[in-house]
Amino acid sequence: MVRALHGRQAGRPGLTGTGTGTGTGTGRLGYRPAMFVDALVNLYTADIEAGLHFYGDLLGFAETFRTPAEGVPEHVELRVAGFTLGLGTVEAARRVHGVDPSPGSPAMVLVVWAEDVDGAFADLVAAGVPVVQPPHDAGNGNRSALLADPDGNLVEIVAKARPPAPDQAAPDPEAGADEGSGPDSTAVRVALWRARHLEVDGQPAVLEDRIGVALAAPDDGWRDRGDMHPVGTRGFRAAIVARARFVEDLVTEQVGLGVDQYVILGAGLDTFVQRRPEMASALAVFEVDQPGPQRWKRQRLVELGYGVPDWLALVPVDFEAGESWLAALAEAGFDRTRPAVVVSTGVSMYLTEEANVATLRQIAGLAPGSTLAMTFLLPAELLGEADRAGLAMAERGARASGTPFVSFYSPDRMLAVAREAGFADVRHVSGTALGDRYFTGRSDGLWPSTGEDLLVATT
Ligand SMILES: C[S@@+](CC[C@H](N)C(=O)[O-])C[C@H]1O[C@@H](n2cnc3c(N)ncnc32)[C@H](O)[C@@H]1O
Numbered sequence: 001m002v003r004a005l006h007g008r009q010a011g012r013p014g015l016t017g018t019g020t021g022t023g024t025g026t027g028r029l030g031y032r033p034a035m036f037v038d039a040l041v042n043l044y045t046a047d048i049e050a051g052l053h054f055y056g057d058l059l060g061f062a063e064t065f066r067t068p069a070e071g072v073p074e075h076v077e078l079r080v081a082g083f084t085l086g087l088g089t090v091e092a093a094r095r096v097h098g099v100d101p102s103p104g105s106p107a108m109v110l111v112v113w114a115e116d117v118d119g120a121f122a123d124l125v126a127a128g129v130p131v132v133q134p135p136h137d138a139g140n141g142n143r144s145a146l147l148a149d150p151d152g153n154l155v156e157i158v159a160k161a162r163p164p165a166p167d168q169a170a171p172d173p174e175a176g177a178d179e180g181s182g183p184d185s186t187a188v189r190v191a192l193w194r195a196r197h198l199e200v201d202g203q204p205a206v207l208e209d210r211i212g213v214a215l216a217a218p219d220d221g222w223r224d225r226g227d228m229h230p231v232g233t234r235g236f237r238a239a240i241v242a243r244a245r246f247v248e249d250l251v252t253e254q255v256g257l258g259v260d261q262y263v264i265l266g267a268g269l270d271t272f273v274q275r276r277p278e279m280a281s282a283l284a285v286f287e288v289d290q291p292g293p294q295r296w297k298r299q300r301l302v303e304l305g306y307g308v309p310d311w312l313a314l315v316p317v318d319f320e321a322g323e324s325w326l327a328a329l330a331e332a333g334f335d336r337t338r339p340a341v342v343v344s345t346g347v348s349m350y351l352t353e354e355a356n357v358a359t360l361r362q363i364a365g366l367a368p369g370s371t372l373a374m375t376f377l378l379p380a381e382l383l384g385e386a387d388r389a390g391l392a393m394a395e396r397g398a399r400a401s402g403t404p405f406v407s408f409y410s411p412d413r414m415l416a417v418a419r420e421a422g423f424a425d426v427r428h429v430s431g432t433a434l435g436d437r438y439f440t441g442r443s444d445g446l447w448p449s450t451g452e453d454l455l456v457a458t459t
Pocket of ligand 1: 289290344351
């Protein structure tokens, strides 16, 4: 650490001894380690401007600190995914520490986890970054490429060989094969991510769902699936728990206002009824999904001992088959004269524009005081570089699995479509807003990827 260059740290609360960081217990060596409150890797560079171009402009790390503030800096800090990288000049190292580092001696490799190794590699090579080793299967389930930063330090770009993606990842030969054979693979994936959140992310949990994975009963090796990688897919995992938590908070709020009907469109492995029995039992809950997955879920609920209580109706409907899900709901006991809270997460992208519009119209026609929360995918041109690669991969995986993404909306268009459908009030909630609401101040740096936003509309 370059003490003299870290003036900002003097103001950090942890350094006064009030921090609650780890490392305070008595370790195996029988002494109490010092209380460390933060850490970073500092790279000494022969040309800090070139280093900034590489890590900031090309790799997209976000600058968080520099000194001096004016002119050519001698120390800069950049962050990516909870990790801090420092760049310091050789001159500063000599002046401050009396050491003479030689940048580029490859005694270390800086590893950056990517969503698409080949795509990132191609972009960086096109930008003139020197290649050390092109993308290759590294033999441990990883795909990896080695580049050199301007000082010659090794930079490895790595991802799980089977690329992950939100809701849809690598091609799934089971997907859509036989609708009577089991759950929808996209619904399983998000349920597994909710479970993984409790295993690999720090506290506090954004959402606690251990029942979805029990329903799915995946094979023993499920944690080794490429799309479950703790680092490579953390942004997707965070986005999935964020949207589920948002929905749960909305339902809680609406129940507080007296709403007692809850409709979950494309429910998949939703476990609200099992996790929140005290609230659910005071409601009429309607889960709508495709007939095959509904049959499977009913059977699993019985097998696990939850059963299907009186307050839960599993309503089998295919939104694309021209059936009226409202008629099916009414048959299952839904009262159209009373308000409802309706949610649809991770579904609209699989439906055609016609099916989405028809669904919105039907919800807009529900009793006054009804609320809809629906997620939608943003078109690629509205995403930043990093999230665009993730979306492209998701699209490829979805297509290969037979459940392609077919609908994308800009926030403005989503609001316009909802207004046109007849909602009295429409609101856009961005993925970033969910990040601010549920992830601010986390010590593990967990933050949702962007690409999926929410429409909240009321009748
Ligand atoms: C990604 S999962 C989301 C599940 C759940 N909403 C969640 O967030 O955990 C998508 C769900 O949409 C359902 N779905 C997709 N197309 C459908 C259609 N045409 N009719 C009914 N449900 C559909 C799938 O069966 C699946 O359960």
